[in-house]
Amino acid sequence: MPQNFNPLTLPSPLLGERVKGEGETCVEIALPLPIEGTFSYLLEPDQIDRAKIGVRVRVPFKNREVTGFLVGFSSAPPDQKMKRVLAITDEEPVLSDRILRLTQWLSQYYFSSWGEAIETAVPKWVKQGKRWKPERGRGATEKVGFREPPRSPEWTLTPEQEKALSHIRAALQEESPRPILLFGVTGSGKTELYIRAIEEVLAKGKGAIVLVPEIALTEQIRRFFFHHFGGELEILHSKLSDGERFSAWKRLESGERRVLLGPRSAIFAPVSPLGLILMDEEHESSYKQDQSPRYHAREVALWLAREEKALLILGGATPSLESMRMAEVGIFQRLDLTRRVENKELPEVALVDLRKEAEIRKHSVILSRQLMREIEANVNRHEGTLLLLNRRGFSTQVLCPACGEVVSCRSCEVSLTFHQEANQLLCHYCNFRRDPPRVCKRCAKPLLRFTGFGTEKVESEVARLFPSARVARMDTDSIRRKGSHERILQDFRNRDIDILVGTQMIAKGFDFPHVTLVGVVLADVGLVLPDFRSGERTFQLLTQVAGRAGRGEKRGRVIIQTYSPEHPSVACAQTHDYRKFYEQEIQTRAAHGYPPIQHLINLLVRSKVEKKVYLFAKELKDQMARELNALRETAPLENIELVGPAPLPFYRLRGHYRWHVLVKAREMTPAQTLIRQTLTAIKRPSGVALQVDVNPLNIL
Ligand code: ADP
Ligand code: ZN
Numbered sequence: 001m002p003q004n005f006n007p008l009t010l011p012s013p014l015l016g017e018r019v020k021g022e023g024e025t026c027v028e029i030a031l032p033l034p035i036e037g038t039f040s041y042l043l044e045p046d047q048i049d050r051a052k053i054g055v056r057v058r059v060p061f062k063n064r065e066v067t068g069f070l071v072g073f074s075s076a077p078p079d080q081k082m083k084r085v086l087a088i089t090d091e092e093p094v095l096s097d098r099i100l101r102l103t104q105w106l107s108q109y110y111f112s113s114w115g116e117a118i119e120t121a122v123p124k125w126v127k128q129g130k131r132w133k134p135e136r137g138r139g140a141t142e143k144v145g146f147r148e149p150p151r152s153p154e155w156t157l158t159p160e161q162e163k164a165l166s167h168i169r170a171a172l173q174e175e176s177p178r179p180i181l182l183f184g185v186t187g188s189g190k191t192e193l194y195i196r197a198i199e200e201v202l203a204k205g206k207g208a209i210v211l212v213p214e215i216a217l218t219e220q221i222r223r224f225f226f227h228h229f230g231g232e233l234e235i236l237h238s239k240l241s242d243g244e245r246f247s248a249w250k251r252l253e254s255g256e257r258r259v260l261l262g263p264r265s266a267i268f269a270p271v272s273p274l275g276l277i278l279m280d281e282e283h284e285s286s287y288k289q290d291q292s293p294r295y296h297a298r299e300v301a302l303w304l305a306r307e308e309k310a311l312l313i314l315g316g317a318t319p320s321l322e323s324m325r326m327a328e329v330g331i332f333q334r335l336d337l338t339r340r341v342e343n344k345e346l347p348e349v350a351l352v353d354l355r356k357e358a359e360i361r362k363h364s365v366i367l368s369r370q371l372m373r374e375i376e377a378n379v380n381r382h383e384g385t386l387l388l389l390n391r392r393g394f395s396t397q398v399l400c401p402a403c404g405e406v407v408s409c410r411s412c413e414v415s416l417t418f419h420q421e422a423n424q425l426l427c428h429y430c431n432f433r434r435d436p437p438r439v440c441k442r443c444a445k446p447l448l449r450f451t452g453f454g455t456e457k458v459e460s461e462v463a464r465l466f467p468s469a470r471v472a473r474m475d476t477d478s479i480r481r482k483g484s485h486e487r488i489l490q491d492f493r494n495r496d497i498d499i500l501v502g503t504q505m506i507a508k509g510f511d512f513p514h515v516t517l518v519g520v521v522l523a524d525v526g527l528v529l530p531d532f533r534s535g536e537r538t539f540q541l542l543t544q545v546a547g548r549a550g551r552g553e554k555r556g557r558v559i560i561q562t563y564s565p566e567h568p569s570v571a572c573a574q575t576h577d578y579r580k581f582y583e584q585e586i587q588t589r590a591a592h593g594y595p596p597i598q599h600l601i602n603l604l605v606r607s608k609v610e611k612k613v614y615l616f617a618k619e620l621k622d623q624m625a626r627e628l629n630a631l632r633e634t635a636p637l638e639n640i641e642l643v644g645p646a647p648l649p650f651y652r653l654r655g656h657y658r659w660h661v662l663v664k665a666r667e668m669t670p671a672q673t674l675i676r677q678t679l680t681a682i683k684r685p686s687g688v689a690l691q692v693d694v695n696p697l698n699i700l
Pocket of ligand 1: 155156157158161184185186187188189190191192342
């Protein structure tokens with residue numbers, strides 16, 4: 001049974017031999033092009049000595065000259081038409097054995113080319129084989145102005161922390177430790193355990209990779225880690241220059257630094273020997289890359305931990321269904337932290353039924369009377385308030401009251417959002433922007449109506465209702481300017497802001513003891529998306545944001561406004577009941593054959609020409625059905641199901657029409673074989689794109 005859930009099996013053996021043969025030598029080259037497989041070339045006799053796995057080579061490809069990576073050797077078949085290597089660029093390999101194995105697995109598991117996987121995983125200057133001059137005492141940590149790490153307070157661990165730590169210690173003694181799911185409610189002191197676990201690993205002479213969601217990589221957490229690990233700490237983040245990234249990589253490779261903190265791509269960094277991989281808030285969607293290779297850092301971490309015999313710890317208050325399922329079937333060891341530190345209570349959560357509120361007040365509202373009262377009381381007591389609305393902009397729709405026409409994007413099938421600050425209408429999918437129209441484009445009547453609301457409108461409404469309060473907003477629009485994200489956090493921490501309105505950004509990792517009230521303006525925003533993970537995502541978001549309240553001395557209060565108080569995602573968030581939510585949700589997934597009960601591979605077809613998309617999607621499905629029948633002759637494969645072709649919920653995006661075919665499978669390997677064979681057999685017409693998404697985060 002457990003094997004069914006192991007997403008790590010390689011679909012095919014290593015490509016090519018890894019040692020040189022006799023006679024004429026043929027090499028396998030990975031090219032950084034979106035074409036699957038490697039390409040064979042012959043070596044000139046004088047190149048044979050210099051040819052090593054992991055060096056760059058120049059080769060001819062379709063009347064061009066391109067740079068690729070030497071990834072394998074094989075004996076040359078008697079084929080004189082085979083092209084020859086033009087030049088070997090490097091004396092020494094620029095790619096390590098670990099990176100080669102990792103990227104090969106990545107490319108096979110996620111259906112990218114090996115070259116694309118290398119592009120994703122390895123920093124530019126490393127690939128270019130730059131020479132590194134160690135510069136003592138400089139690096140990412142110094143750049144943010146940290147000095148000597150002051151001693152941090154030594155907590156007495158809570159009994160639950162103590163127990164969890166002893167299990168972690170025991171796991172670190174094991175030869176190939178089983179991954180750990182650290183399931184701890186918000187404020188239960190998971191970070192403290194991460195620190196202790198890393199200290200253990202360092203004491204054994206090994207290193208650790210700590211992954212956090214990009215948005216959580218704030219100065220606060222960087223400082224926190226620096227305080228503990230000082231000169232051992234390396235930090236990767238998206239704003240580093242090529243040079244900084246390169247130096248960081250080299251300092252890790254040389255063993256000068258052994259603790260790495262970073263977002264999903266930090267999983268590829270050469271921390272060696274690797275003793276521990278930590279992944280905080282492992283359910284976060286930023287752990288998945290949304291371009292090829294569409295990898296999920298959790299799956300990569302699982303593979304890497306097993307290869308390197310390192311311990312993997314996945315932490316969170318709202319584990320993904322995937323991870324909880326792995327714990328249920330025994331692949332992960334589960335450790336629970338059920339209480340907050342110092343016996344602080346979880347906040348009290350109240351639901352406000354907006355249907356009733358609207359009935360009484362005769363119109364729909366942004367803030368209910370209950371939430372307004374609570375905000376007012378909080379402002380008077382000078383305590384912090386967070387207001388979540390996971391939708392940015394001012395008005396979500398602009399429509400003509402006369403004919404009903406909605407102003408929508410010219411290249412997507414979605415309505416445009418009005419942004420007041422920019423005074424523009426914006427498409428949240430393709431970033432198309434335009435001035436608000438003065439008249440309806442269909443019936444030419446003036447007086448368009450702006451309806452629906454986003455964070456901008458909540459901010460202005462709150463400012464109007466509470467004129468004495470200092471109000472700020474945090475969403476992708478308001479943090480666009482450099483440094484503004486940190487500044488808002490700083491102002492809020494210093495209590496120069498009373499009420500902070502924001503999108504999901506304010507739900508993540510915020511640890512502000514003075515926040516005693518959290519209001520969710522509209523819990524239903526995410527629920528209306530027609531996606532199988534909508535419920536899970538909403539439950540996670542509500543639980544996370546509720547967890548921001550009452551982390552200090554006083555107990556927190558949470559008010560969730562909703563039109564669907566009986567929805568499991570909302571009801572279970574109210575009672576902090578992850579178990580109940582999990583039990584219900586897993587039943588739904590099982591009933592529909594969705595992850596984590598079955599694997600899912602989404603084949604998405606898109607084109608600007610509507611007819612081409614449908615025709616190719618149909619051909620794809622037919623070809624897959626044929627391949628599946630052929631495979632069934634050799635092995636029993638009842639457990640693969642093909643669904644579609646069907647148009648996607650967002651039928652048109654960025655000017656492309658979109659259809660898809662879904663593969664549902666109990667086991668990953670045969671499904672991957674099926675897809676690989678289909679892709680080889682089928683010819684994709686021009687102007688049609690095909691993208692394969694393994695275990696997609698959404699199907700929209
Ligand atoms: P989580 O990540 O589980 O939400 P944190 O690790 O942020 O929780 O811990 C919440 C707060 O409790 C932090 O301010 C942390 O420094 C503090 N803390 C952690 N462990 C202890 C302890 N054993 N005793 C007292 N305070 C602790
Ligand atoms: Zn658009």
